[in-house]
Amino acid sequence: MTKNTHDADVAFIRALAELLNENDLTELQVKRDYAEDDSLNVRVSRKPPQQIIAPQQMQAAPAQMSAAASAPMQATGAGASDAPADPADHPGAVTSPMVGTIYSQAEPGAPAFISVGQLVAEGDTLLIVEAMKTMNHIPAPRAGTIKRIMVADGDAVEFGAPLVILE
Incomplete structure (x- = not known):
């Protein structure tokens, strides 16, 4: 060489x-x-910074999680009380297909793609993940209702991180 x-x-x-x-x-x-x-x-x-996005998200909903944990889990049914403790394990979780930065709208000042309680059709854009200066639209894998949005605009996400709960 x-x-x-x-x-x-x-x-x-x-x-x-x-x-x-x-x-x-x-x-x-x-x-x-x-x-x-x-x-x-x-x-x-590189070693990730001490403040990681996922723990901050978990701190935002301890009341919801403690209520779900205090109720006995049932093997059947799809009620809110039997939601898994880890959002990534939820059957309706839409996870990030890549590492990147989340954008909840097409451009600054535009309305957000989704909101909690909104009905979406299969293929509708839920969020955008920017990776290496490329904007990747995250489509809804199926029709349903947005139950929970796990990320905020500008958050950094890892591969497999839960983004949205869709039921």
Whole structure:
């Protein structure tokens, strides 16, 4: 490997680290092929900040969760009292397909895509997840009613994080 390639690799790794910080990502992995037997495989990661989004969301609803926990869980039925303690385990949970930033509206000042109690049709846009400067619309997997919105506009989310409860 020549010095020019080495300098270019260092600049590339620095650029990846900047992307990591700018987009609040915790990990980024890239493989760069130069020739048949020459490649660069880089994983850049950082320890997430002490304040993580998920615990803040859980603090927002302790009264609802304690009421659900005090009632005995039943194996059948779909009432509010038998909702799972972890929102990601809820059968109506719509989870994030990627790491990114949540947007609840198409542009600043526009109305939000959804609100609690709203009826949505299959394929309606629920939220947008911005990942690497790309806006990814999150569609409703089925028709139903929005029971709970787990994220706020501008929140950072991880892969698999619950976004919305749809029943």
